[in-house]
Amino acid sequence: MAQQERGIRTRRAALEAAAALFAERGYEACTISEILARAGVTKGALYFHFDSKESLARGVLEEQVSLEGVAPQASKLQEWVDVGMALAHRLPQEPLLRAGARLATDPHMQKLASTGPWATWSEVSANLLSEAKARGEVLPHVEPTATARFVISAWTGVLLVSQVTTALEDLEEQISVLFRHILPALATPAILVQLDTSPDRGARVVAEGRRLAAEATAVPAG
Numbered sequence: 001m002a003q004q005e006r007g008i009r010t011r012r013a014a015l016e017a018a019a020a021l022f023a024e025r026g027y028e029a030c031t032i033s034e035i036l037a038r039a040g041v042t043k044g045a046l047y048f049h050f051d052s053k054e055s056l057a058r059g060v061l062e063e064q065v066s067l068e069g070v071a072p073q074a075s076k077l078q079e080w081v082d083v084g085m086a087l088a089h090r091l092p093q094e095p096l097l098r099a100g101a102r103l104a105t106d107p108h109m110q111k112l113a114s115t116g117p118w119a120t121w122s123e124v125s126a127n128l129l130s131e132a133k134a135r136g137e138v139l140p141h142v143e144p145t146a147t148a149r150f151v152i153s154a155w156t157g158v159l160l161v162s163q164v165t166t167a168l169e170d171l172e173e174q175i176s177v178l179f180r181h182i183l184p185a186l187a188t189p190a191i192l193v194q195l196d197t198s199p200d201r202g203a204r205v206v207a208e209g210r211r212l213a214a215e216a217t218a219v220p221a222g
Contacts, residue, residue, distance in 0.1 A: 011049040013039045015063065018056040019099035027057055027106055057103055064100030071209045076132035077187055078195055080125065081179055082205045084155060088175040089202030091159070092168040101159060122148050129186075137191045147186065154178060173199045 017039035021030040032053055036043060050056045070086050073079040091097045104118065125148035132138045158178050162171040176199040183192060 007049075010041050010045045013041055014046050014049060014056065015059050016095060018053075019060045019063075019096045022057065022060060023095050023099040023102055027053075027103055060096060060099050061103055063096045064104060070205055071212055075137060075191060075194065076128055076135060077137045077183075077191055080128040080132060081183070081195060081197060082201065083124070083128065084151075084175060084179065085172070085197070085202035086205045086209075087202070088172045089206055092171055098168075101156075105156065105160060118152065121152050125152060137188060138186055139188060142186050151182060154182070172202055176201070 014035065018030070018035045021034055021038060030053070032043075032046070035053075035056065036046060039046070050059060070079065070082050073082060087097070091101060122145070126144045129138060129142070129144035129147055133142060133144060138144075155175065155178065158174045159168075159171065162168050162174055176197050179195075179197040183195060183197065187195065
């Protein structure tokens with residue numbers, strides 16, 4: 001068990017070191033030697049988990065799709081909004097997510113990214129929109145798959161502009177603006193007035209999700 005735990009820690013350390021460097025300098029500028037030095041692991045330990053820099057990048061991209069902190073909601077359209085707002089809250093704070101976003105928009109990573117986070121996020125988003133439509137929360141003309149792809153593209157555009165202009169400081173505010181502009185074209189009037197798209201929605205969603213997760217794993221006293 002101790003050996004397994006060491007392996008998990010080593011893999012995580014390598015991923016986080018690679019992510020930090022990818023986020024700071026981009027994929028092409030980083031070397032395996034720099035990743036080893038940042039992670040504090042041996043070359044043998046690194047290559048046990050990742051056989052190349054590309055393999056590390058793939059691991060970082062896989063971490064990009066995460067629903068951590070997003071609890072189910074009575075409204076599936078609110079849950080769909082929450083996924084986008086929670087990611088906007090987490091991304092500036094978490095190197096793995098920042099690196100994944102940078103890699104996913106790096107032309108050198110097109111082959112990996114096209115079959116990685118974009119496809120998975122599109123599927124997650126389309127599924128939530130389909131559930132919302134089945135419940136009568138979404139207008140009849142809305143096509144979930146096409147809408148999911150469009151909104152993810154728009155979300156990414158907001159991310160890139162926020163990165164360049166404010167180093168992601170205004171990401172939550174700008175994603176809130178994005179949803180406020182998009183939702184009137186998607187939501188039924190009765191649902192639209194109930195939706196929470198406040199800039200601090202992501203922070204509240206993540207805090208509540210983590211509280212529920214902690215309660216679920218807590219060991220009862222006595």
